Each structure stands twice: as structure tokens, then as C-alpha cells.
Amino acid sequence: MPYVIGADLPDQPAGQRFRALLDRPQILEMPGAHLGIAALLAKRAGFPALYMSGAAMSATMGLPDLGMITVDDVCWYIRQVVRAAGLPVLVDGDTGYGEALNVMHMVRAFEEAGAGAVHLEDQLLPKKCGHLNDKKLADAHDMAAKVAAARKARRHLYIIARTDAAASEGMDGAVARAKLYLEAGADAIFPEALTSREMFAEFARRMPGVKLLANMTEFGRTPFLTAKEFEELGYAMVIWPVSHLRVANRAMEELYATIRETGGTMAALDRMQTRAQLYETIGYHEYEALDASLVKTVVPEGMPQG
Template sequence: MADPKLKQMIEAGEFIAAPGVFDMISTLVADRMGFPALYVTGYGIAASHLGLPDAGIMTYTDMESRVRRIVEGAQTPVIADADTGYGGLLNVRHTVRGYEAAGVTAIQIEDQEYPKKCGHTPGRRVVPLEDMIAKIKVACDSRSSADFLIIARTDSRTALGLDEALRRGEAFEKAGADVIFIEAPETVEEMRIINDRIGKPTLANMVSGGRTPVLPSAELAQLGFAIGIHPALGFLAVGEALKHAYGALADSGDVSAVALEDFGDFSKLMGFEDVWAFDRKWAEV
């Protein structure tokens, strides 16, 4: 079931900073750090699970199975990327029901044409506005709990301009979406305009190297955003760390100077303490 705490925090005006998680290691690390929410990134799942780009290749089944495991392993409310809803209106209903049954607290659905692309890459095209409005209405009608939040995203800013993105955001708001996500604003002023125009809670996507300025949480909150997601933070950090560690091994064969997590602490994070306790209990049986 959806965790009511996320909706309560948003209604109370608390800013939600959500790191991107993409596998169980990133989930278990982030879950213990006291974040108000975790964000399951489609880009990260496509990269870690398939080794492929976030370009509409990953299916609903690919994503739902990994989202479900992440929710099972975390105590923190989970916001999950659902791309375009994985098809037409019937697919949207199936996706919403599946994500809610998996324990997701908020689902993100966007207005891109299929196959979709990462929101900070070129070549994105959007569906007609009325098609996305229908998806939002179906999504709202398909959930069983009002604590399960519908995040509606438009990718129209890059190709069609800010005015069209704002028009769509306002329409998404009227259609019943709980949170409005205007992807890829290009300046702080555009981010300010979004919050001046949109009446419902808004989401900012902080992608290092992307189109949108990456701002501290305090500044995002001051601009009026309710949620700030950092989908790429985890896998970009891991990628850089792996290059250093594997590079040391490849270059010199000596990894003694590589900064590493303590093996014992990592084993505890993975749940080995339970295994050790089980072994002690049943060792002589």
C-alpha cells in the first residue's frame, strides 16, 4: 500500500529530497540515510538491469519487478518512474494498479510519444495534450487509495517551448494530477515561473550534466518546488568510483590506496547479521 507519510509531508509544506535508486545496493544505502522518499529511476534501472539506454526499450514487466523488490527492501516511501504508462489507456490502468499493488507511493507518467527518451536528451516528442489528459484521468480513476499520488510530467519544454509546457502543466493540474512535473526548464527564472503558474505541488528534476540548473534543496524549496529528485546522482557516483577502483587494478595491480566501504559494514548492510544469528541458533541441530 502507498505510504501516507509522503502526501502528509507535501501537504504540510515539507520539502521532499529524493535520491535516485537503481538497484538493491543503492536502495539499502539510501534507505538508511533518513530521506523522506526514494526515487526509482527508469534510466538507472535500464542501465543497471539491461545495460541499455533509457529509450523505451525496457518493458512494464522489467520495471515493475525491480520496483517491487526495491519497495520490499526499503522502509522509505518510494516514487517510481513509469515512463508513458507503457502504452495506451488500458496499459496505464494496468501500470497504476501494478505499481500500487507493489507498494509504490507515487507514480510518474509522462506525455512523450512511444518509444520515450530520457528527459535530458534530444529528440523527444510529445503526444497531443488531450491524450495525456485522458491518461491522467485513467490513472486517477485506477488507484484504490488517495495516498497513492499521480505525478504528471510534460517533456514539451525542449521542443515546443516554456509556454506550451506551462499550458500542459495547468491542464494536468485540472485533470487531477497530484504533482506537476515540467521537465527540463533551462534557467532558474523558468523554474520560478513554473511555480508562479502552477497551483499544485511541483517537482524539480536535478540531473547533473542535464538541461536544468542543479540547485540545493533549500533553493528549490524557496522557488516553490515540493519535491526535488536526483535520479542520476547514485549511478553517476558509482560509475566514477568504479572507474577509479578498476582503473587502479588495471594500471598497477595495486588497490591498497582505493577508498572502499568496510567489508564487515557492507556485509551487515546486506543482512548477514540475520544469517549469522540463524547459524548460531541452529548450529547444533
């Protein structure tokens, strides 16, 4: 069911609802869903929270994931996803869009837009996808200052510190940075681009009692692991950040090729969501009924008395 305008709003802020999901014994599974329609489809599939990837938002705008989008760009995406599904969302905050004061502005803006959690990374601009080479790391203490700034600015937002250090500083460097970020106020840690099951297991062993986030992206450096496998390795959260966009992009490529080759869309009908299915997904008739209830004509029963 879509989150129809006029429905009861949640009693708790998104950050508190996100934290409550992490208090459950099972791993928190968050598929990428940076568009309102994707959020509705993921909610229908039964996911309790969603992830919003900076790479997916950038690509949707026709831009590479190099830290080029702005806080306002991201807030536009957050608002539509939260409005559509009403679920807590974890948002990719990249490097915080600047230094400490910029991070504080980002935290407040994301909270006001409806986000439940954010992760910050310890790269320098231009930042890169964590699974690419030649990433440039920020000084660990500079990153810790950003985490402290985020903690100071937040009202309820859950703060996850991401470290990309494993590729250049090894496991010891990644663990040392993670501990520093926890001391600065991070609620959880995101070790990015670990390259084997053994690395995931080692990182978790060296971070006892810490909530950890795993990134299960395709075509990267991490081997395919299931949510259950990550849970068994000691991870509390897992994301599939760009999977939905990859599938949608391939489908659009095939559609455009079909139209060019055949002059129409008949050959693609069996791969389309029907109009009825789309209307059901977005709650068309619920909105229509709501509108009718609001504009219903009221007939006066009598003349007012002077």
C-alpha cells in the same frame, strides 16, 4: 537499520505515506536509489522517500533510456527497493508503456509491487531523457486520457504528470498542458528540463497551490540548485535521479582500470566499503539472528500421554 524480514509492516499503503510526507512544510528530498543496497544507504543517510529512475534502471541493464524496459522489469526493481528499505518510492513510469489500458495495468502492477507514487510523461516513443533534444510530444488530450486512466486504476498511488513541453512549446504550452493534466486527475506536476531559475519561478507562479516536482540532474539543461532553493521557488519535491549511478559507475571504471594496471585491488582498498561495513548495511547479523530464532531446537519435556 535495514528493513529485516519479519519486521512490522507499515500500517498505511505506500501512496498514503507518500502523500503524508508532502503534507509536511518542508520540501521532500528524494535521491535516486533503484537498487536495494542503494535504498539502504539512502535510508541510513536520513532520506524519508526514494526515487527510481527509468534511466538508471535501463543503464543498469546495459540499455539506453529509450523506453525499452517493461513493466515487469521495473516491478522487479521496485520490489527489491521496497523490501530493503520500507520507504515510499516515486517511480518513473515513462510514457505508461502504451495507451490508456497499459497505463492502468502499470498503475496496478506498481501498487502491488509496493510503489508510493509514479510519474507519467507526455512524450511519444521512442522517448528520450528530458534534457536531450528533438523530443516528440504526445497530443495533450491523449496524455490527459492516460492521466485519467491512471487515476481510475489507482487505489492509493500518488500520480504525477510530467510535461516536456517547455523546450518546444514554451512556458505557455507547458502551463496549459499542466492545467489539463490536473483537470484529468493528476495529483502533482513535473515540469521537465527547465533551463533557468527564472523559468522554475515562473512556472511555480503560474501554478498556485499545485504540488510541483523539480529534477536536479547533472550534465543536463537545469542549473545547479539546492533543495532549499527549489523550496523557495515554490517546489514541493526534488529528485536527484541518476547521481548515485554516475558515482558508482565512475568508481567501477577506476577499479577495473586498477586491476588491469596492477594485477590486483590493493591500490583500491581505501575506496572500498569493508566487509564489516557491508554486513552492517544489509543487516547480516540481524538476519542471522532471525534465522537462528526460527530454527532453534525445541527439546520435548516429556512423553505424550495416550
